Amino acid sequence: MSLNMEKERSECSFEYFKELRKKSCDKICVNEMSVAEYNQQFNTIASTIISHDSSGFHHMHNKGDANDFAQLYSRAKHGSMKDIIALSGMVVSTFIAQFDDEKSSIYQLFQGLDVDSDTLVLMVPGSRNIESSSNVLFDIAVREINVFLARNNYPTIVNVKLPRLDPPVENYAALSQEEREEISKVRDHILPGEEFYNNRDVHLFFGDDVLITGATADKVVSSALQQGAKSFHSIYAAVVDPVLVAHTPEIESVLNTSCLKGDICQTFIKTVCNEQLIPVMKTYNILLEPSNYRDLTQKISCIPNKALETLYAYAMSNGYNSHSKYRDSLLFIDEYLSLKDDFNVCAK
Structure with a gap:
């Protein structure tokens, strides 16, 4: 043909x-x-x-x-x-x-x-x-x-x-x-x-x-x-x-899911810590997944603030804060970043 x-x-x-x-x-x-x-x-x-x-x-x-x-x-x-x-x-x-x-x-x-x-x-x-x-x-x-x-x-x-x-x-x-x-x-x-x-x-x-x-x-x-x-x-x-x-x-x-199975593992953290980070859709399937909330609260300090701000800004831009599934995880990231002196994402 x-x-x-x-x-x-x-x-x-x-x-x-x-x-x-x-x-x-x-x-x-x-x-x-x-x-x-x-x-x-x-x-x-x-x-x-x-x-x-x-x-x-x-x-x-x-x-x-x-x-x-x-x-x-x-x-x-x-x-x-x-x-x-x-x-x-x-x-x-x-x-x-x-x-x-x-x-x-x-x-x-x-x-x-x-x-x-x-x-x-x-x-x-x-x-x-x-x-x-x-x-x-x-x-x-x-x-x-x-x-x-x-x-x-x-x-x-x-x-x-x-x-x-x-x-x-x-x-x-x-x-x-x-x-x-x-x-x-x-x-x-x-x-x-x-x-x-x-x-x-x-x-x-x-x-x-x-x-x-x-x-x-x-x-x-x-x-x-x-x-x-x-x-x-x-x-x-x-x-x-x-x-x-x-x-x-x-x-x-x-x-x-051959490598990343859906949990916040060390490989995932290494992925989002990259200085060239461009968040993609599936990044958030792991980061904001409700079943990963406990891991997020325990491992968030492993992610540099700059990378976390990028992740947060993209998530807000896509309206994740209005989704009940993601709201709690995104709110936690918001509160975590708000405690940082250099937090500069205008999201409020």
Whole structure:
């Protein structure tokens, strides 16, 4: 399948892509298609493809152990800047490597682009005042990718941030395919309309840290192609075995918690103590979790005041103080910081 063919625009509905993924999974099950071919069919590139069994995570191309990668991913997902940068580096290397393969869809796309008339756009899942790890990852990656593109006289990529009016669902990683689709209808990022594509040759890239069911990517691609995008590619740090995902979509939750299990452990404290800290959504799933309240009161002194002020300011900006689930933990942080002479967040 080629996602830049005009004759296919009428077919590019969300249901079309959903059904195509299902049929492709069936082919993988009977060895009529490889996962690499599955990715090619959707113009998808990924730094690694992983699966999971009784021994944990493994790389599908060579069956090598991927548990270290899973733990790195888990730390990045909760805001570890060191690990976000590592994932970003993987994405950059994978993207640039496409230019060494004349058969790759990205290589072929760029050979036909015009610096003056073609517009390249990157979109990642939307955020609301607090970024996700994907947002931060691709902020870093697109800058490095653009340096490569500019040096080689290709058009550079515009990083367009999708707005989100509602906060993401906290337990999204544990939801089934059907539940994800229902959530997407009412609480998802806002996609550009037809005017975004009018009078422009827009080539769209969708970036995310991991491909699980494809529900988010398929919503973006179907909208983009129907509105007039000339082509579509998706870029991931990792793709999870689509056959595994088909019957166990909650594997995303297993991946997310490979290292950070949800408690305020030493690894989590080290993550938020980083001077480069950019709090992400999942940082607060641990920090403000009611079951962690006692640990928060006992371990808060391990977090430098500057980092704690950053965490507090982002939380207030996202309205966590109005959520009964988080209010007590945030109030405790507020009171703790108020006792510090240098507390300078204007939140009262």
